[in-house]
Each structure stands twice: as C-alpha cells, then as structure tokens.
Amino acid sequence: MRHNKKFNHLSRKKGHRDALLANLAIALIEHKRIYTTLAKAKALRVYAEPLITRSKNDETQNRRIVFSYLQNKEAVKELFGTISEKVADRPGGYLRILKTGHRLGDNAEMAMIEFVDFNEAALEATKEKKTRTRRSRSKKAAAPAAAPAAEEAPKAEEAPEA
Numbered sequence: 469m470r471h472n473k474k475f476n477h478l479s480r481k482k483g484h485r486d487a488l489l490a491n492l493a494i495a496l497i498e499h500k501r502i503y504t505t506l507a508k509a510k511a512l513r514v515y516a517e518p519l520i521t522r523s524k525n526d527e528t529q530n531r532r533i534v535f536s537y538l539q540n541k542e543a544v545k546e547l548f549g550t551i552s553e554k555v556a557d558r559p560g561g562y563l564r565i566l567k568t569g570h571r572l573g574d575n576a577e578m579a580m581i582e583f584v585d586f587n588e589a590a591l592e593a594t595k596e597k598k599t600r601t602r603r604s605r606s607k608k609a610a611a612p613a614a615a616p617a618a619e620e621a622p623k624a625e626e627a628p629e630a
Contacts, residue, residue, distance in 0.1 A: 489512060490539065490540075493516045496583075497551065500582060506576075509565045512563075513581065517561075531544060566579060566580045566581075
C-alpha cells in the first residue's frame, strides 16, 4: 500500500527521476520558463522551490547543497545571482504553473512553469490594476449623475426666458 507516499514517481526509478528533475530545474533556471507535462511541472515545483529558498542566503554551504542537486555551475551562478535578487522579498511561491492544453500525440496534459517575478507582462498588469470597492463606486456614480442634472436645469430655464 502507498500510505503517506505523496510525491509522484513519474513512472521512473529514483536515479532516472532525480536526473529528470535536475535537468528540468536547470532548463527552468536558464530560460525562466519551460513547457512540459502537468505532472512533471508539479513535481518540478516541489523539487525547485527549496533550492530557490536556499539561494536567497548566499553562503558557501548553500551553494554546495544546491550544486549537489543540479550539478551545473552556470545554473547555480544564475540562481544565486539574478534569481535570488528578484525573489529576495518573496516568502515563497516562486513558480507559477499554467495549463496549456493537451499534447497532440498522446493527449497528455501540458503546462508552462515559470518564475513569478520574471514575467514582465503579468507584473505590469498587477501594477496597473486598481482596487475598487462597491462603496467607492456608489459614491462616484452618484456624484456625476447629480452634476449633469443640475447643469441641464438652468439651460432649460434660460431658453424660455430668452
């Protein structure tokens, strides 16, 4: 029975699964966004987020631990450089998974996994978005409605007098 065994084995043995997740993590760090199956994206998020959390504290031991997972100098340098600067103030949730539909060959569910802080279009959209409440809308809506009615009334009175 599989009691309390929650992580996805991805139909691979442990060595193959570790190599797969390391390669996906390296590709994600280098490109900031990758397309893969939904199951692999969810497994990658569990694998990569602790490594990103370690990169926020740039110490030799943290670099060694992350390198033991990734085995790629360039990826570790990128992770502890630009990525750790962008995610320094974020308490977690560094990655976003968006479903993109189904693959034509085998109908597998596909997804895009990306860093939250590196999607410039989404960052601009959240900055432009204003918070509104019903209370403020009702006051604003009532004020302009009263103003045009007040302007029209004197015009109607002036026309018969002239």
